[in-house]
Amino acid sequence: MVEVYKDILNPAEYEALETTFTSDEFSWYFSPHHLDSKFNPEEPDLWHFTHSIFDDKQTSIVHGGIRGDSKVLAQRNSPFYQIVTEGIVSFMEQVHGTSQLQRCKANLYTNQGKQVHYNDHVDQADYGEKEILIAILSIGESNGGTVVGDIFYKSHKNQLIVLNNVSHHGVSQTDSQTRICINYNFER
Numbered sequence: 001m002v003e004v005y006k007d008i009l010n011p012a013e014y015e016a017l018e019t020t021f022t023s024d025e026f027s028w029y030f031s032p033h034h035l036d037s038k039f040n041p042e043e044p045d046l047w048h049f050t051h052s053i054f055d056d057k058q059t060s061i062v063h064g065g066i067r068g069d070s071k072v073l074a075q076r077n078s079p080f081y082q083i084v085t086e087g088i089v090s091f092m093e094q095v096h097g098t099s100q101l102q103r104c105k106a107n108l109y110t111n112q113g114k115q116v117h118y119n120d121h122v123d124q125a126d127y128g129e130k131e132i133l134i135a136i137l138s139i140g141e142s143n144g145g146t147v148v149g150d151i152f153y154k155s156h157k158n159q160l161i162v163l164n165n166v167s168h169h170g171v172s173q174t175d176s177q178t179r180i181c182i183n184y185n186f187e188r
Helices: 011-021 081-096
Strands: 002-005 029-031 048-055 100-110 132-139 145-148 151-154 160-164 168-171 178-187
Touching (some): 002 151, 011 081, 011 132, 048 081, 081 100, 081 132, 081 160
Antiparallel strands (some): 100 178, 132 178, 145 151, 145 168
């Protein structure tokens, strides 16, 4: 199941998010590899920048910025929690019946002069396909996007892609400086 929602946030909400995430004062944290905290010379193009917003269970993934205490649950890792979650959590509750945010992380991919396909992965490997809903919000336009199965979903400004906890991967862009997306994981 993949559902695509266009113009998900009202214009003022979206503008606030885009302004925040594209500001030269926003804190992005370098991740030397897509799924690991160490550089892998066999996959030299799989780097990006991240910013951890929220982590309910301090999952064992690469976090951007503050790495919380794994003994403390429901940590807001970013001062931008409210602006990033308010509209999407409300939408997910109304349309999908879930508002239990488990994790929220922003990703920034830079233009590498070619489209890089990152590794397929499941966001929450400890959960089944139907136990978690993934929502990916695009900030800005680019020819990058997300691949689920064999289908490529291009990044469109203010677009939300909702999918089950299945294997997927990001694709970097060649037509803009950056591709920014916010990845939300909800427990059903």
